[in-house]
Amino acid sequence: MVVQIIGRKEVETNPNRVYVEKPDGIYSFPKHIDHFQTKAKIKPENYALVQEGDQEDYAISMMWGFNSFQFIPTNVKVLQSGLFVPTPSIFMPHYKNVNDTLQGKSVLYDAAGNLIEGKRLNDYANVINHNCWVVLNARFPKGKGFLGLDLVTITGLDKKGRPILKREHLEDCLEEDCFAELESTNSQGFLTKKAKVQEYEPGKTVYFVYPRLDSVARFVADSDRASLSYSWDPRDSYAGLGVFPCAVGA
Secondary structure, three states, rough: OOOOOOOOOOOOOOEEEEEEEEEOEEEEEEOOOOEEEEEOOOOOHHHEEEEOOOOEEEEEEEOOOOOOOOOHHHHHHHHHHHOOOOOOOHHHHHHHHHHHOOOOOOOOOEEOOOOOOOOHHHHHHHHHHOOOOEEEEEOOOOOEEEEEEEEEEEEOOOOOOOOOEEEEEEEOOOOEEEEEEHHOOOOOOOOOOOOOOOOOOOOOEEEOOOOOOEEEEEEOOOOOOOEEEEOOOOOOOHHHHHHHHOOOOO
16 A cells, blocks of 8 residues: 655655655555445444554544443443444554644545545544543453553453453553653553653643553543543443444454
8 A cells, every 4th residue: 555765856746646754765645545344334434544554454433432331331332333442552553643644744544445634634633632531442450461460351242242351461561650652652552651741742642641450441632631541440431431433344
């Protein structure tokens, strides 16, 4: 999908492609790509591709819903709909890509294969930076990973409708509550580097609340800041608390 052009010489532009300059060269992207294939029932124009390198394995809703449920019931209801609650490792790279695109450093497609740009990009970025309060798929029981914790995610439902759990050791991350560099995300979606300037910069920093025993993850963004918090009680539920549901590629 991506063609890299090395060097800084002027590039002959193609009206069917867009060009993004990055530190290691100029990248060329098609304006349209293949339709996202999924078994989930979604409106593709309302879902953005989660882009990790050249892979588009997931699509995430640009509107949040499934409000007012506790952590486990939220995951169950989303799975019953044919979708799933994103993990930090899915959501955080997507959050960064949205902001990189807003700054002209990347591109973002919807599940129909069209570029998300102009007013549609600005509206989505405004939601994800300033107006969301969502659950992420992560819980932290006692274990053998960092801080003596493991990471548990819900990957599906068994034949009786009970959650299927995936458990792994928690990787190293920051061990204090502070503004953290968004580019320092580890493979599990946790931030590892404290920001030099302790203030909110959309697309560059978020307020990181490190994992606590038996807590769950949430991403909250309002007019003042965005925060990635791993200290919430899984029994909590609020009318304003929802999910950006995801679809998996077929």
